[in-house]
Amino acid sequence: MVTSSKLLDTDDPMDPVTNEPARVEFETHPSRYKHWKLAVDGDVARLVMAVDADHPHRPGYELKLNSYDLSVDIELADAIQRLRFEHPGVRALVISADLDRVFCSGANIYMLGLSTHSFKVNFCKFTNETRLYLEDASALGGLASIAACRGTTAGGGYELALACDEIMLVDDGNSAVSFPETPLLAVLPGTGGLTRLVDKRKVRRDRADVFCTTAEGIKGKRAREWNLVDHVVARTKWDETVLARAKAVAAAQTITRGSAFALPALGGTVATAGAVDSLAYRFVRLVVDHATRTATLDVTAPDAVEDPDAIAATGAEPWALRAFRELDDALLHLRFEHADIGVVLVRTHGKHDVVRGCDEALAKSTTGFAREVRHLQRRVLKRFDNTARSFYAVADAADSCFAGVLLELALGSDRFYMLLDDKGTIGVSTSVANAGFHQTCTNMSRLEARFYGDPGKVDAILRRGAEGAIPTEEADKLGLATVAADDIDFADELRIAVEERASLSPDALTGMEASLRFVGPETLETKIFGRLSAWQNWIFTRANSTGEHGALTLYGQPERPQFQWKRT
């Protein structure tokens, strides 16, 4: 039913309703960066923020003073990813700016003021994920990062620094780190800053309170005393000190990432037919139907078991990497371009043994490349968990393939519908990928989260799964299916469930899913997405920030904001 087809294009027209770009290009390459300069020298890489004011994500504002928007952060995310795969020799990343007195002035305020609530929230979520990827690269990939702040480091700029392992601030009597969001804009530093201040850097909460309400920020010795930064460095000794620190940090890394692998372009193909948009890659396909506000997300297994190292050595991309990069890209397009889509049906296709074989090969490999592929899968599955749509996994065809790492998609979905077929050909199967291999943001596996407080059930499933595929009837008894129904009822039951879900309030569903998905212990990550983001969501809707007389609305104008004084 597809009637037109073209490559994703950043010059696509604006959406007439939201006046946001109708399509967003998440794929990029250092050769096309507009806002960053990436340079690699031995075990140290330098990523220099040089935001091009004239190339914002959408018309209507200029990216002055190294302020950022989605287009800037897409490049940052790309750079971190490429350093992990394409420059395994790099052990330290220095993030700096090409301005003399400004490191980064944070998210662009005019952009926030012009954006819809949905865009603002998704922008914050993406930037939060990117900052977590910096920490992930350090903790799991042997790529530590240093924020080299030779000038004003404000708001989201300081939040970027907080995500690095070390923060260096120039001691010039003027340059400060600051969170002006609350005093100047009546919103929160929403990219993890509040959480990282007290939970990661362990800044005393009363000092954090003073810091977060002092618009001009804190500089020099006091910034160091309060642990807001790790080093304060004179301007005259800046370059040599940063380099020495980078070298020392690089030398301290113990994880090696193995052979370089150049990430090929994904080149997804978009097509539109009436109210249906589709986005197709090699292994992943996303079809959205705006008439019913539902989508289907299909993931296909490879034809044969792959040894990821052997394939990568030929320059080709193993399925384990390719399929998950495609899935990642599809999830981002879903989030940013199809806000009206409430329910996503997740289907998988292929042979169970092939996926399980791929999982085993990936798990067995001791190369740095294979480990990086595993970590990428983990990050993408977390992106899936954090996507504010109702996911219903569906196993209803003979080629359904919720096996191993693809079973994680069913376990991460809000519900799992399984068809009970006469021959018992439909089922699930487990692999090493389900046994603590892919931790969620609570550091539990998805099976552990599903059977929270009942580890015996997890063990029983993994034992049973080791013997082979588990047909629907047995999977249902083991607690893996939400709904198991036979041919007579299945299609109707699923259809009604989807229609009902699509009829519910999207806001209530987002809050409900965020509360049910992340059981058990909390982490910095769940605090950021669960607590901080929820407060920011609320604050963004309040008149005090985004109303006619709100601080965000009036930023940069002579008129002072007018507040409604009621505390909750």
Added chain:
Amino acid sequence: MVTSSKLLDTDDPMDPVTNEPARVEFETHPSRYKHWKLAVDGDVARLVMAVDADHPHRPGYELKLNSYDLSVDIELADAIQRLRFEHPGVRALVISADLDRVFCSGANIYMLGLSTHSFKVNFCKFTNETRLYLEDASALGGLASIAACRGTTAGGGYELALACDEIMLVDDGNSAVSFPETPLLAVLPGTGGLTRLVDKRKVRRDRADVFCTTAEGIKGKRAREWNLVDHVVARTKWDETVLARAKAVAAAQTITRGSAFALPALGGTVATAGAVDSLAYRFVRLVVDHATRTATLDVTAPDAVEDPDAIAATGAEPWALRAFRELDDALLHLRFEHADIGVVLVRTHGKHDVVRGCDEALAKSTTGFAREVRHLQRRVLKRFDNTARSFYAVADAADSCFAGVLLELALGSDRFYMLLDDKGTIGVSTSVANAGFHQTCTNMSRLEARFYGDPGKVDAILRRGAEGAIPTEEADKLGLATVAADDIDFADELRIAVEERASLSPDALTGMEASLRFVGPETLETKIFGRLSAWQNWIFTRANSTGEHGALTLYGQPERPQFQWKRT
């Protein structure tokens, strides 16, 4: 400056702006309950919900079908408190209803629809605290609870049941437990329900998803299978089974609560002079100045060290109990009656050694009564932590007394301003009350939370504190003061800080404080107040719930809600 004075009166007029009662009476007594019947029989108490439809908290709606509002929950909180102190022999509390086919239909929807955002949020916070008190009574006070649900148990009604140790549901083919909030009202079950489902009762998250979107709920065997309830009981065997279960639960309790103590009325006195309202009790005084949107909260120590058991034996109320009950009441009045107040200055008065002596006597006592007093202090301090106002503790007078349990108020405040006086008479002192005696909702002490990740600092302060009072200069060096200033600067610095704080957006401050106050590990309690409440705050502001065509607004009317479909 007080010009008029009268007792709190529930017949006070309505606030002309919000049309909510200008004053709320939080003190009550079983003899005055309108909505509950309390009966004690040996080791089992019965609390029967019999909501009087004609006595809502404010005019404009009827409390039909055992739906509840603030007035109903104030009585429930009172009953739990009195059972702990006045009926120490009671080991099991059975909560039931006097309706034949309805247990409780949840928070009254029309009340929510008529209420301001600020009231809704504070109402939810209070009901959340009351439900946590049920769990606290069981875990710490040897008072277990059983929800005996002989009929429809919907929304907040099921959330009340979830806070009990056991849930019994009648098996009559009709009575179900349900969360209709999301499908019918486009909001969340906001009184801890979502968190308790998956984290406390460990209901599988996909089943929780189905349950929370199924308006009619789940009944009978399936409710038991999904662990939504503990027992399903035939109507014919209802009374005997509930009684047998209550007896068994009572017999299983291991904590005893000691001698009965009848809680005297607090009898606070209110007065108004221009824009200043004051509320005075024996040891606590709250003065709010609506012109500057600031308040002062004063807590005074007793004249002499008290042995709580000896005093209670005479029928008098020890300071350790009285002062904290007064503080609790004052905090509730602040929350519900003075939403415009953004900053609260907390001052203490008395002799350090007296407070420390009271703390030691309370800690040493092995009686159930003393333990209950300690737990009450703990609950009140948590209510303080969870109050969405900026608290600045101030030690600026010779009689300032941030000692022991009163130092907890400074540690719980957002900032602590200390005057550096020439003679070193102003300072702080520690006692057993600061050494893990009063845990916050993260299960850390307030000192541990202040020096999160640095237990050495906690030890150093407790060691130093054991030697005697710590003057301001030394307290500052130890990290206890946020700001220490001398006579020349102190008053100006504090005045400017208060004025600045009072000028900031109340919403941003609420989100900021909620993010900075609760560092470290999360618990069911922090998940409820930090995550669930934040999502609900947001959802309550969205057009899909409270807009002109929102589901909450249109509840009970023929018109169907119209939703804006954008997912975040």
